[in-house]
Amino acid sequence: MIPRPTRSSESTTAEADAWADVLVRRRLLNAALRTPTGQWLVQHKPDGPVRVLTGSADVVELAATIQHRIRSTRPDSR
Template sequence: MIPRPPRSSEPTVAEADAWADVLVRRELLHAVVLTPTGQWLVQDRPDGPVLVLASPADVLALAATIQQRTRSTRPESR
């Protein structure tokens, strides 16, 4: 895998919100909610525990982890 260059800026709330929307629509997470304090509440299934993420960067890190896990469990299509 080719390493990505470091980001030139911190992830924004809008970017994290967009990833959260995709993860919920694709049913990779059950719910992601931004609180008024700027924290994110994440639940992977309806009856699962709620994870509290502190920042948009944490949401993007979770999205990257889910994406990596999804790609590593998918059979090769070649």
């Protein structure tokens, strides 16, 4: 498994909003909602538990983890 590179900058709210939108539209998450406190409520499946993420960086990290999992399980297309 290839390790993911570490981020060099802090994640922004706009970046997290964009990733949350993509993950929900692509049906990789059932729901992702930002609360007024800056926390995020994330649900993977419609009947699954709701996770609380502490901030934008956690949403971007979740997106990176999902993306890494998809790429590492996809058959090599070369």
